[in-house]
Amino acid sequence: MRAIIYCRVSSDQTGKAKSVADQERECRAVCEREGWSAAEVLTDNDRGASRWSTKDRPAYRRLAEVLRPGDVLVLWEASRASRDLAAYVLLRDLCASRGVKWCVSGKLLDPNSGDDRFGSGLDALLAEREAEQIRERVLRGKRSAALEGRPNGRLPYGFRRRFDPNTGRTERWVHDPATAPIVMEIIERFLAGESLHAVARDLTAREVPPPNEGVPWKAQRIRTMISSPTYAGLRAQHGQITGKGTWDALVSEETHHRILGILADPARRTSAGPGVKHLLTGIATCGVCGSGMRFFGPKSLKSPTYLCAENSCVRRRAQLVDDYVELRMIALLEDHDIAPVDDAQNGILVAEIERQRQRLDHFIQQLADEQITDESFQKLEKAINAKISAAAAKIRRAASSPLTSRISGPNAAAHWAQLDIVDRRQAIREHLSVRILPSSVGTRQFSIDDIRLLPAERTVD
Template sequence: MSAVVYVRQSQDKTGNSAAVDRQERACRKLAEAKELADLTIYRDNDKSATSGKERPEFERLLRDVEAGRITIVIVWHLDRLTRSIRDLTRIIEAGQSHRISIASVNGVSLDLGDPTGVAVAHILTAIAAMEVAHKGNRQKAANRQRAEKGKAHWIRRPFGYQRDGEKVTIVPAEAKALRDAAKRVLAGETLASVVRVLNGAGHTSTTGGPWNVTSLRRALINPRNAKRRLYNGEDLGKGDWPRIFNKDTHRALEDKLNDPRRRTAPQDLSVKFLLSGICRCGKCGKAMFATTTKGPMVYRCFGGYCMTRRLDRVDEVVEGVVISVLSRPDAAAQFTGTEDAIKLRRLSLIHI
């Protein structure tokens, strides 16, 4: 191969690949105008260039550049290929022994084997990164404003509610199931027994899966059900939707289900994650535990659900600090006796 086409779309909400199809058609026309044939197409659909998640086709393209199989990359715009200096540097380094160029349908062509072309690529990528940052700040400000107005925001429909445009209404059957579950829990039934009732009655979560103890607990103590609007763990007041629980019921559920004395099952004390249950949320002070996401493992606040932090990055920082402290010549003398053991324990309650 020699000439290739790279197309990317950050979000494909419809699932029909329309955006990448349009990009590909435009890139093929440019290739035809340049009399380039036998194109190889690299398509990263529904892949962000700034989220940190892997773009499989971008990685394949880098390998082919490094192997000297590519001389020209055709893109709709440079920001479809990269929006970070880090990824641009990877492209330049991969092709450092092979002179490659980037041809854009909307933009200038860049020779990455020429210092001027590299400089222009850095400038354009820096501008793209700045635009991403500004867009993120604008979106955060808009989200905050919506939250302060009590507007609902969710990515996945929560059990008990449905939305038609801006209007949020209760799903009667689901709200009834939640109220019945709350009544049973407050009467002393275990979450496990209530889960069996829910699943036995044919109720599923909004993803279609069965209920479990964790998902039920989260649903019952979610402030949304009491008409409270939270933003990054901060209670901003009443939401503009109907409540499923009154204030007293919700508070009683929080008190009961957040009570540490409820942990009666035998615990596996083996260490699986360095800081799980040790690190504390910097906003609400509650413990954070390791959990999975669609991406990397994270530490998540299970008190106020305030934040998540990348597990590997937090562990790396903490391990570095601990190793540094314990490598000192006087390390052993620093932690002797009961009082120092208590101080060490306090230090271990890391806020992130």
Template sequence: MHTDPPPMPTRAIIYCRISRDREGAGLGVERQREDCEALAQQLGVEVVAVYSDNDLSAYSGKPRPGYESLLEDLRAGKADTVLAWHTDRLHRSPAELETYIDVCEPRGVQTRTVKAGTLDLSTATGRMIARQLGVQARYEVERMVERQKRTRDQMAARGVFFGGRRPFGYEADGVTVREEEAALIREAADAVLAGASLHSIAADWNRRGVLTSTGRQWKGPEVREMLLRPRNAGIVRHRGREAGPAGWPAVLDEPLWRSVVAVLSDPERRTTPGNERRYLGSGLYLCGVCADGTTMRCTTSSTRAGGVMIPSYGCRLRKHLTRRTDPLDDHVVLTILDRVSGPDAAGLLARQPDPVDVAGAQADMRQARAILDQLAAALGAGEMDMQEWRVASQAAKGRLERAEQALAGAVRADPVAALVAAQDPAAAWNGLDLSRQRAVLDALMTVTVLPAPRGRRPGGSYFDPGAVRIDWKR
């Protein structure tokens, strides 16, 4: 059966794509565009638009803005030809290919490529060839993904650095410790265990000119993410879980790191800054009118003449009790300093819990991981089914979890220790950031604010120390 050759193209749209821009400058896309422009000149067609998607994979399924714009223009009849470097630059998904065929076939749109010739989607044979090329491209990508997964599994088993951007605390090879940054990681870990906030650590580092491994200033969430990394304890993380010992040295002892993780993962810990952290007692002082342990927060309901706002503590639930922040905080601070300066100050230090068998817990973890790896291999080889694997792995998972919990409690920092050991407790107190001062307050005492009579006290002050009850926790 005779078929007429496709009409000569007149208007073309160039589409370029590169899955991973390793050079970071769009050079791969630019080279594709140059080759497609040369093909357009050879065909004698007018290029009406050029679309590209840089560093976007067709296999991933993520939206490609350039590709969507190409389809919109084809639907609008703006071109009769698509020029691409290769068919796999257009699509690597059978579903995506069928949509492309549905757009091109009724409009007689031709597809011409630099490397794979012409796709005639107006004929059954041409569509079959396009589908075969799509299946082949999909197969090649899936094989590549499988190889990459196997390679990364092998690298994880050997404790090899996977590559990527330089991790803070290490050189670009991901293995050699950068000691000045490792010291900062240890400093931050100790600070977190002593009650410091992530925001205060980030602010301190920014004041000192410490930058992230990408040259930016620190923020609280970035400090948290960095401290939670298993690599800090010399542990490889792979497929969302710990995969065993790494081939690089640890900058934190594992018990210390797990204790930091336990603190940062505590759901009771505030993770966003706000008014609560701007005042010493907000969220810690208790309302003496409410009998259910309701805390007080800072408000600005009081005013001086001229409209100057005065911060005050008020009951969180009702407006039945307020107290100015400065006199109350000063009274609490002086009480703390008097206590830590006394002859029995050493008795304030928290009694250390029974020591954790760190070596035993680490041995349990290694053995449990080895058992889980053996069971996973047996499951993959078809030597057991999923139900058998669940039953067999339950004991090893429990053993691993208990060991992790034991190590998470191995290191505890007493926020009061810095004051008790100081020659000048007042200077040491002033040297603490607010989050650590709050940690000291919370560790030492419970402050309950009681109703006070109106008017001046003897001596001319409006503040009544008798309207503040302090119950010592130690």
């Protein structure tokens, strides 16, 4: 008889399931004892089999292709095939229709036998129940960790684990002396107005080890990293901050909200685009149809232009438009009066956030002591989280552009000359809306009246 061996193990083992190598070894021993020929071994490693599992099981899917009439499917135990009753029924019916027998834990079963169908069905129910119990225990552990502020999930860059000497489990996260200063450097440079693209280039040039080996420093990755509430000592679950963590913060909560406020500015772009070379490409718009303007500069054209990308409604010499927009930007920056961040007001808002979190902790304890109902707690939790969100939004709205802060004032022209093309484009996005109108003096002449500059819309939620 031809035997097909299927082995599977998940990453969240309970200590009962053996490794796939051990399963295969025992299944082969059964085949040798019964005189079966092991035609193929199908293995899914680090794959769950419950209805909650999200990873695909390619080896399991191949069973439908591999199993032939008269074969025997060899499993170390029933739960290796499935912990989902619906999936068990599909596999059982497939084997029954092809006359394929099962060998589970060394016992031969016939899917067409009523008694064997009942026994294997009971095993499937027990396997599904065990999966549900494991999931509930994991979820309870996560909820408990969230309420207590204990670390959970992937270790953030800038931290290392401190292990409990008795259990060997993670006790807490502590600052990593090698990488925590890098995180602080990135945040300080960002708040000082340096672009994330420039920071990424510098870190790469200095060969600073990135968070993930083999994955280079990129502006978008840095943006995601510095947005994490972890660095402010806050614990989040499902994207929502659940309270203070048990680890020491690298930055204040106020700084965290300032970072989010700056990154949320719609004038900011997460990417400068591949090899950006021209000042106003994708920034300036056509004054006729509203489409973006693109740079048009073939070798046959003596003077490159900005051209309406959609309908070619408008065309203007690129260098003249760039020069005029830059002069206006420098004049705007020289006169720009930056309102200082109101540290006192931000301090009041941070204190209010902490007060509301303490209220939430109080009601959580009341819920645990059964002094309030779950329904009442949910209403209180919703109201308190709304107040926390409102205070955090006020801190974010108060955040001023770090780039503007760095280059504004009497020396704006000198600062502008030192900016690269990415930062110049960013500054223009933050302050100006550029529209290029049809010529009012003839197609071969340039007039600044045909370039309409308006304040950029900047609304931060």
